[in-house]
Every structure is written in C-alpha cells, then in structure tokens.
Amino acid sequence: MHKFILKRLGMMLPVLVGVMFVIFTLTYITPGDPVMMILGDQAAQEDIVNLRAELGLDQPFLVQFGMFVANTMQFNFGTSFTTGRPVLEEIGFRFPTTMQLAAMSVVISVLIGIPLGILSAVKQYTIFDNGATIIGLLGVSIPNFWLGMMLIILFSVNLGWFPTTGFETPMHWVLPSFTIGISSAAIIMRMTRSSMLEVIRQDYIRTARAKGQKESKIIVSHALKNALIPVITVVGLQFGLLLGGAILTETIYAIPGLGRFMVESIQRRDYPIIQGGVLLLALVFSFVNLLVDILYAFVDPRIRSQYK
Amino acid sequence: MLTNKVAVDEAPVGVNADAKPRKKRSQMHDVWKRFRKSRTAMFGLFIIIALIILALSAEILAPADAINPGYDIQDLGNTFAPPGGEHIFGTDNFGRDIFARIAHGARISLYVGFVVVSISMVTGVTLGALSGYYSGIIDNVIMRIIDILLAIPFLLLAVSIVAALGPGLRNVMIAVGVAGIPGYARIVRASVLSVREQEFIEAARSVGANNFRIITRHILPNCMAPIIVQATMGMAGAILSAAALSFIGLGIQPPQPEWGAMLAESRRFMRDHWHMVMFPGVAIATVIFGLNMIGDGLRDAFDPRLKK
Amino acid sequence: MPENTAQASNEALLDIQDLSIHYITEDGTVRAVNNLNLSLKRGETIGLVGETGAGKTTTALGIMRLVPDPPGKIVGGRINFAGEDLTQKSDAAMRNVRGKRISMIFQDPMTSLNPVIPVRDQIAEVILLHEKVSAAEALAKAEEMLLKVGIRSERAREYPHQFSGGMRQRVVIAIALACNPELLISDEPTTALDVTIQAQVLELMKNLKREFNTSMIMITHDLGIVADICDKVAIMYAGSVVEIGDKYDLFRNPKHPYTIGLFNSLPDIEKDEDSLKPIKGFMPDPMDLPSGCPFHPRCDVAKPICMQAAPSEYVNVSENHRVKCLLFSDTTGGE
Numbered sequence: 001m002h003k004f005i006l007k008r009l010g011m012m013l014p015v016l017v018g019v020m021f022v023i024f025t026l027t028y029i030t031p032g033d034p035v036m037m038i039l040g041d042q043a044a045q046e047d048i049v050n051l052r053a054e055l056g057l058d059q060p061f062l063v064q065f066g067m068f069v070a071n072t073m074q075f076n077f078g079t080s081f082t083t084g085r086p087v088l089e090e091i092g093f094r095f096p097t098t099m100q101l102a103a104m105s106v107v108i109s110v111l112i113g114i115p116l117g118i119l120s121a122v123k124q125y126t127i128f129d130n131g132a133t134i135i136g137l138l139g140v141s142i143p144n145f146w147l148g149m150m151l152i153i154l155f156s157v158n159l160g161w162f163p164t165t166g167f168e169t170p171m172h173w174v175l176p177s178f179t180i181g182i183s184s185a186a187i188i189m190r191m192t193r194s195s196m197l198e199v200i201r202q203d204y205i206r207t208a209r210a211k212g213q214k215e216s217k218i219i220v221s222h223a224l225k226n227a228l229i230p231v232i233t234v235v236g237l238q239f240g241l242l243l244g245g246a247i248l249t250e251t252i253y254a255i256p257g258l259g260r261f262m263v264e265s266i267q268r269r270d271y272p273i274i275q276g277g278v279l280l281l282a283l284v285f286s287f288v289n290l291l292v293d294i295l296y297a298f299v300d301p302r303i304r305s306q307y308k
Numbered sequence: 309m310l311t312n313k314v315a316v317d318e319a320p321v322g323v324n325a326d327a328k329p330r331k332k333r334s335q336m337h338d339v340w341k342r343f344r345k346s347r348t349a350m351f352g353l354f355i356i357i358a359l360i361i362l363a364l365s366a367e368i369l370a371p372a373d374a375i376n377p378g379y380d381i382q383d384l385g386n387t388f389a390p391p392g393g394e395h396i397f398g399t400d401n402f403g404r405d406i407f408a409r410i411a412h413g414a415r416i417s418l419y420v421g422f423v424v425v426s427i428s429m430v431t432g433v434t435l436g437a438l439s440g441y442y443s444g445i446i447d448n449v450i451m452r453i454i455d456i457l458l459a460i461p462f463l464l465l466a467v468s469i470v471a472a473l474g475p476g477l478r479n480v481m482i483a484v485g486v487a488g489i490p491g492y493a494r495i496v497r498a499s500v501l502s503v504r505e506q507e508f509i510e511a512a513r514s515v516g517a518n519n520f521r522i523i524t525r526h527i528l529p530n531c532m533a534p535i536i537v538q539a540t541m542g543m544a545g546a547i548l549s550a551a552a553l554s555f556i557g558l559g560i561q562p563p564q565p566e567w568g569a570m571l572a573e574s575r576r577f578m579r580d581h582w583h584m585v586m587f588p589g590v591a592i593a594t595v596i597f598g599l600n601m602i603g604d605g606l607r608d609a610f611d612p613r614l615k616k
Numbered sequence: 617m618p619e620n621t622a623q624a625s626n627e628a629l630l631d632i633q634d635l636s637i638h639y640i641t642e643d644g645t646v647r648a649v650n651n652l653n654l655s656l657k658r659g660e661t662i663g664l665v666g667e668t669g670a671g672k673t674t675t676a677l678g679i680m681r682l683v684p685d686p687p688g689k690i691v692g693g694r695i696n697f698a699g700e701d702l703t704q705k706s707d708a709a710m711r712n713v714r715g716k717r718i719s720m721i722f723q724d725p726m727t728s729l730n731p732v733i734p735v736r737d738q739i740a741e742v743i744l745l746h747e748k749v750s751a752a753e754a755l756a757k758a759e760e761m762l763l764k765v766g767i768r769s770e771r772a773r774e775y776p777h778q779f780s781g782g783m784r785q786r787v788v789i790a791i792a793l794a795c796n797p798e799l800l801i802s803d804e805p806t807t808a809l810d811v812t813i814q815a816q817v818l819e820l821m822k823n824l825k826r827e828f829n830t831s832m833i834m835i836t837h838d839l840g841i842v843a844d845i846c847d848k849v850a851i852m853y854a855g856s857v858v859e860i861g862d863k864y865d866l867f868r869n870p871k872h873p874y875t876i877g878l879f880n881s882l883p884d885i886e887k888d889e890d891s892l893k894p895i896k897g898f899m900p901d902p903m904d905l906p907s908g909c910p911f912h913p914r915c916d917v918a919k920p921i922c923m924q925a926a927p928s929e930y931v932n933v934s935e936n937h938r939v940k941c942l943l944f945s946d947t948t949g950g951e
Contacts, residue, residue: 018456026472125686137348137604141597143548145555146571146589153582203727209682210722211742211791212714225732244463251556252575263556266471278468282460301732301775 108181117192139186236292349605355598370408409565424546427485432492440500635693663842666852719792725785782813854910861937
C-alpha cells in the first residue's frame with residue numbers, strides 16, 4: 001500500500017510540471033506587458049528595461065519557464081502586481097475560506113445525494129423514485145450562480161433568515177454551501193442511483209436472497225459497498241467542480257476567498273496571483289484524486305490486490 | 309426486454325440488442341424506438357425544438373428598429389416594468405424587453421453550445437481514437453496531456469484560458485471547447501480499446517484495410533453511442549460554462565443578450581427587481597434540463613440493459 | 617448412507633402442481649412457465665432438461681420465490697414442499713426456507729459471489745442467518761465447509777477474484793450446502809466451467825449430496841450429466857414438463873416427439889454421423905406461443921388435432937414414466 005501511494009505521488013509530479021507549463025504558457029501568450037502593469041503608462045524607458053531584466057522577462061521562453069518551475073519548487077510564486085505582497089501570502093490568506101466552503105459543500109452533497117440515490121434505486125418505479133429523478137435532473141440543470149441569487153432573494157431579502165453576503169459567522173455559511181452543495185448532491189444522487197440499480201441486479205444479490213437474507217440487509221451489506229465504488233470517483237470529481245464553482249459562489253456572496261480573488265486578479269491582470277491560484281487549486285484537486293484512488297483500493301479488494 | 313437480465317437463460321429469442329456488428333439502420337431504428345418510449349426524453353426533445361424555433365424566430369418576435377438590434381431597444385421611460393402585459397417577462401434597467409433579450413440570447417447559447425461541442429468533440433475524438441488504437445508512445449503522450457488538462461478543475465481551466473485570450477464570444481468558445489476535450493478523449497479511448505480487440509476488426513485487417521479505414525469505418529461507428537451521449541450532455545455543460553464565464557464578466561459582454569451576462573447585470577438590482585434575475589436563469593436551466601433529458605434518454609436507448 | 621433413506625423416500629418432498637409463471641411487460645406477457653407439474657421424493661435427484669428458453673431457470677426461481685416481481689408473477693398453481701404450499705407463504709416465512717431448507721446453485725460462478733466480501737464470510741452469512749451460533753462459530757463452520765469442498769483454510773479469507781471459476785463454484789456449493797438443506801436446486805452449475813473442472817465439480821456434488829442426503833433438481837441441457845447423476849428426468853418444453861420418468865425408463869423408451877428429437881440430436885460415437893437429426897425450427901417465442909400443442913410446428917408426427925388442442929393430461933407409459941402428448945391420449949399406456 002505504501003508503495004502504491006509513493007508510486008501515485010511520483011506520477012503526480014510530471015502532471016504538476018505539465019500544469020505549470022500550461023499555466024505559464026497561457027500567461028506568456030497573454031497580450032499586454034506586465035512591466036507596464038506594474039510601472040504604469042508613464043514609466044521611463046530605463047525603468048522598464050531594468051524591471052524586465054529583473055523579472056527575467058528578457059529571457060527566452062524556455063529559460064523563463066525553467067525559472068518559473070525552479071521558483072515554484074521553492075514555494076516562491078513571486079509578488080502580486082497590484083499589492084506588491086508575496087503571492088503565497090495573498091493566496092494563503094484566502095485559501096482556507098475556499099477550502100472550508102468546498103468541504104462543507106461536499107459534506108452536504110454526500111449527505112443528501114447518497115441516501116436519496118439509494119432510496120430512489122431501491123424504490124425504483126415508485127412515485128418517490130420518479131420525483132427524486134426529476135428533482136435530480138433539475139438539480140443538475142439549474143446553474144448554481146443563478147440558484148445562489150434566487151436563494152438570496154428568497155431567504156435573505158424576503159424572509160430575512162440569513163445574511164446576504166460575507167462569510168464571518170456560521171449563518172453566513174449556510175446559503176453558499178447549499179448553493180454549491182445542491183447541484184453536486186443531484187449529480188451524486190444520479191450516480192448513486194444508477195450504480196445501485198446496476199448492482200442490485202447482479203447475480204450475487206440473487207445469491208444473497210437465495211441465502212434467505214433480508215432485503216434491507218442485502219442493500220446495506222451486499223449492494224452498498226459495491227455500488228459506492230464508482231460513487232467515490234464522482235465525489236472526488238465533484239470536489240474539482242466545487243473548487244471551480246467557488247469562483248462563482250464567492251462572487252455572488254462576496255466571500256473573501258481565493259475564487260473571488262482570482263476573478264478580481266484576472267480583471268486586474270495580476271498574473272502571479274492567477275498562476276499561483278490555479279496551481280494551488282490544481283494541486284489540491286490532484287491530492288483529492290490521490291485520496292480517491294487510495295479509498296478505492298480500501299473498498300475494492302480487486303484493486304487492492306493489483307497493488308500488492 | 310426484461311427477461312434477458314431477469315434470467316439470462318430465459319431471454320425470448322431475438323431481444324439481444326447489444327450485439328455489435330449489426331445492420332446500422334435497424335440499430336438506429338431500435339434506438340429511436342426505445343428513445344420515443346421515454347416520456348422524459350421526448351419532453352426534452354420538445355423543449356430543445358421549441359428553443360430552436362424561438363432562436364430562429366427571434367428577429368420576427370423582436371425585430372430591430374432603425375437604430376438598434378431587437379435585443380437592445382431601450383425605453384428609458386419604462387424601466388423595471390414587472391412581468392405581464394405588454395412585456396411578458398418585464399423590462400430591465402434600460403427598459404429593454406426581457407423576452408426579446410431571452411429570445412435573441414437563445415441564438416447565442418445554442419450557437420455557443422454547438423460550436424463548443426464541435427471543438428471538443430472533433431479534437432477529443434481524434435485524440436482518443438489515436439490513443440486507443442495505437443498503444444505505446446502515442447497513447448502515452450496523449451494521455452499525459454489529457455491528465456494535465458484534467459488536473460485543473462474544468463471551470464478553472466476555462467477561466468485561465470479566457471484570462472489569457474481575453475473576453476468575447478470567440479474566446480469563450482475556444483476556452484470551453486478546449487476544457488471539454490479530455491472528456492471525449494477518455495470516453496473514446498475506452499470504447500476504442502474495447503472494440504479494437506473484437507473479431508470483426510481482425511477480419512477487416514485481414515482483408516487489407518488500412519489503419520485510417522479501420523478507425524473511421526469500423527472502430528468509430530461502434531463507439532458512437534457514448535460519443536453521442538457525451539455530446540448531448542457536453543452541450544449542456546458548454547452552455548452552462550459559457551454562461552458562467554459571462555456571469556463573472558470574462559465572457560460575452562453586454563449589451564449582447566447572453567443569458568449569463570444578463571444575470572450578471574441583474575445582480576445589482578436583485579433586491580428590488582427579482583424578475584430580472586428570474587427569467588435568464590430559467591432560460592439557462594431550461595436548455596440544460598432539455599439537453600440532459602435527451603442525453604439520459606439516449607443513454608438508456610443505446611444501452612437497454614440499464615433500463616427495464 | 618443414512619438409515620432413514622429407504623423409509624423417507626416414499627413421501628414426496630416436492631410436488632409442483634400446475635405452476636404458471638408469467639412476466640408481464642409493456643411489450644406483452646412472457647409465458648415462461650405454463651401448467652408445470654413435477655414431483656420429487658426425498659433423497660432423489662431429478663434432471664430438468666430442455667433448451668434455452670424452456671423455462672427451467674424460471675421454474676427454479678419460482679420454487680425459491682425469487683422470480684423478480686415486477687415483472688414476474690406466479691399466476692397459478694401450487695408448490696408443495698414437505699406438505700406446505702410455498703406460494704402461500706409470507707416473505708418472512710420464505711426467508712426461513714431459502715438457504716436453510718432449499719438452496720440454489722447458480723449458473724455462473726464468476727458473478728454469483730460478492731466481489732468485496734471474503735469467501736469465508738459469504739458462507740458464514742448463511743450459517744448465521746439460519747443457525748443459532750456466534751459469529752466466530754459461523755466463521756469456523758464456514759472454514760469447515762470450505763475444506764469439505766476442497767479449499768484450504770488459509771485461502772478462506774481471500775476474495776472471489778483470487779479464485780478460478782471452478783474454485784468459485786465450490787464456494788457457491790459450500791454456501792448452498794452449509795445449512796444442510798433438504799432440497800438443492802442446481803441451475804446448470806457446470807456450463808460455465810472447463811470440461812475437466814466440470815467433472816470434478818459434478819463428482820463433488822454427487823459425493824456431498826450423498827453425504828448430506830439432499831434431494832436435488834439438476835437443471836441442465838446436457839443429457840450426459842443426467843445419465844451421470846440423476847435418478848429421474850423431466851423434459852421441459854415451452855414452460856411445461858412434456859415427459860417425466862425414471863432415468864432408465866425414459867432413456868430406453870422415450871415417447872414424446874420432442875424427447876425423441878433431443879436424443880436424436882445427440883451425436884452417437886458408435887453410429888454414423890449421418891444419423892444426426894437435429895430438431896427443425898426454433899423454440900417458440902414465449903410471448904407468442906403457438907396454438908394447440910406448443911411443439912406442433914416442429915413436430916414431424918403432429919396430427920391435425922395438435923394444432924387446436926394442447927394436451928392437458930399425462931399418460932402413463934409405465935409405473936414410473938409419464939408423457940404429455942396427444943399422440944398417446946387416445947390409446948392407453950403407450951403404443
């Protein structure tokens with residue numbers, strides 16, 4: 001198992017360098033000169049040349065990329081063009097908020113999605129199943145940035161139950177985490193339902209019935225463990241979706257997280273922040289996927305024995 | 309149709325619809341027959357056809373006047389009119405008819421969806437087919453690139469690309485299109501891998517068909533089912549992502565009546581004028597809902613084993 | 617052999633009367649089992665023979681009351697098991713029958729075990745359900761059962777994917793026999809296995825059946841297996857038993873045109889290859905059975921009456937041999 005984790009960590013490294021390459025290239029091809037951004041339009045030609053040299057912008061593409069990788073490896077992401085403070089500091093300061101939001105949303109979506117999916121599959125063709133399926137489809141279809149606004153109109157403006165914006169108290173957390181959580185819950189529910197339906201028509205479920213086992217026990221001890229294997233992957237992928245979704249939700253609720261900060265940085269063309277932010281979120285996402293793989297091996301003996 | 313999984317032994321003769329190399333027309337016919345049976349799928353198809361008609365007739369429903377296009381005719385004496393009466397969806401902060409804007413927006417959304425799916429599908433299918441057909445170094449290189457793209461959460465990747473290319477319709481389509489490539493590539497690679505080993509491919513090779521012919525004539529047609537399903541669902545995802553980018557101000561810019569951009573504009577007024585938020589969101593949700601229902605229906609129709 | 621065999625063998629353990637099972641679907645009603653009659657004494661083994669689609673598996677699932685509902689329904693008939701009608705039992709009461717008094721071995725060992733549970737625990741489950749034992753005792757007994765089917769204890773904690781098909785079928789057999797059932801239903805237990813493994817598994821089943829004195833229904837389309845391990849044979853066609861009898865009587869003197877056809881389509885090593893005569897045509901669609909006798913479109917000796925009337929009564933060929941065919945209903949007792 002240790003070997004497997006080490007191997008997977010080893011596989012992550014080239015992917016992360018690849019991510020850096022993508023991010024770096026995207027910034028490189030972006031029109032507009034960062035030096036002009038920092039110094040402003042009125043800057044003297046001499047200052048411009050000096051700063052270019054200082055930032056290494058006069059070097060060829062690959063050299064610049066090498067420097068970028070080397071700096072990144074030492075956790076040096078540069079300084080923000082707009083605030084002049086280290087990127088790591090700016091990002092690190094906002095990152096916990098985003099992670100908290102994503103984590104709460106994952107918990108909500110799992111707590112709603114998995115039980116509903118199971119029930120829906122077990123009660124296939126009943127009114128409950130049809131209702132859950134349609135709600136699930138709606139949940140997948142409703143854009144969460146719109147849902148966020150509608151929740152504000154309903155629960156903050158009209159009912160006054162929750163604050164509109166900010167992220168200071170637990171009351172502030174409710175609407176944003178449900179906004180992201182609901183659409184994920186719908187996806188997880190759909191996946192759980194179809195996976196469960198697939199599993200409960202397997203021969204080994206019939207074997208369990210032939211043993212005289214109770215239907216409820218069959219669901220819990222035979223079907224669930226098998227059905228949840230593909231659901232784990234979906235939950236992991238959802239985490240990526242949630243990190244991306246944070247960009248929208250944080251904008252709507254004016255949450256001081258990394259997502260909103262990145263949108264603002266894009267508008268300000270603050271490239272070091274964008275680079276650092278994307279890289280950090282990709283790193284987190286990769287770790288979550290690694291976790292999913294490990295969990296997989298934990299649940300599925302067939303995969304476990306592959307890595308023995 | 310049901311007995312083949314109830315008890316494989318008892319399947320009535322001739323219901324096994326998943327035999328691979330069958331007559332094309334009869335397979336499509338079977339799929340359509342099953343698709344038509346699904347009420348939700350037909351409802352989805354109805355929605356999408358209605359939206360296409362709305363998009364096509366936008367110029368007639370909301371014609372341009374001497375100066376402005378139909379979606380930008382302002383009436384500053386009649387701003388924020390509530391829904392009903394002359395303006396069934398009400399008017400916005402410039403007194404523009406929201407229905408007119410939604411109708412014209414349908415053109416943009418459907419166009420974006422179509423172009424994005426074309427970009428992702430053509431590239432993704434090509435990469436996936438090459439990767440699956442030629443194992444070894446080609447497969448390895450392509451899959452590593454795909455891994456890198458997948459390591460960045462979807463919306464974040466799209467945002468990064470738009471940040472580099474700049475906002476606007478064309479760039480949004482490129483960004484979302486590129487971000488969608490991995491999905492197709494992985495699906496196609498997986499189905500090519502499973503089709504590649506079948507006897508009829510060996511047979512085609514033995515009669516001297518070259519690789520290009522084998523891929524395009526024999527392998528891809530047999531991978532069509534997952535590609536079509538992915539394209540339908542992918543179109544929904546593309547429209548949603550494009551709207552999201554416009555919502556955070558990185559996409560299609562006002563006064564273009566893009567639904568996401570309309571939502572972004574409505575944010576400032578959401579406390580007092582809910583109808584400005586309501587209708588663009590409902591429009592987005594409706595397209596996505598329709599496409600997802602079609603996608604679900606197609607998946608079940610292609611793979612009758614999943615549904616009774 | 618246990619001493620009670622001779623005394624017990626006179627009472628019918630299982631007596632199925634006019635059993636009909638239909639699958640009711642949007643596309644129509646699949647009449648999988650139609651007025652099926654079958655009886656079996658304690659300790660006896662009966663072979664249930666027929667083509668794919670004849671309703672063998674549905675019959676077996678019907679006895680277990682495991683026909684998936686919807687769409688499957690037992691629409692008529694009785695299944696008397698040790699004096700009780702199983703069709704009238706509640707679900708809870710049926711659960712006490714399944715695995716304990718009637719067990720079933722399924723066709724495909726590759727899919728009939730749960731992939732995420734160690735094999736030992738899958739056997740212990742059925743023991744825990746039906747016997748008053750602790751979890752530890754159940755696990756110990758499960759290992760004992762594994763030994764009985766020839767799997768060493770050190771492999772008991774392994775998962776199904778670590779075993780070959782033949783070994784997995786041994787595990788399935790261990791599950792089925794763990795609670796010493798009175799009746800064992802084996803649904804083509806060896807079709808999915810290699811020929812050499814088939815022989816091993818059949819030998820094992822034969823020995824265990826003797827050891828446990830279990831009655832058995834052996835579902836198969838292989839007349840060789842019937843000859844090897846059965847006492848009686850029932851030939852099924854389109855959901856009902858068309859001929860039933862003592863193995864020797866029926867093999868020597870088959871009566872029903874379908875039975876004769878089955879024997880003729882077997883290659884005989886001593887005869888010329890030319891004499892192989894397959895039955896013409898195909899099994900009828902159970903959604904659209906032909907009028908009259910369901911076999912008449914394929915029958916070489918069908919009479920005009922066969923197109924209109926289905927045979928309903930069995931005709932005694934001998935004391936232990938009965939046939940359901942109009943050719944014999946006007947003459948008594950055969951020729």
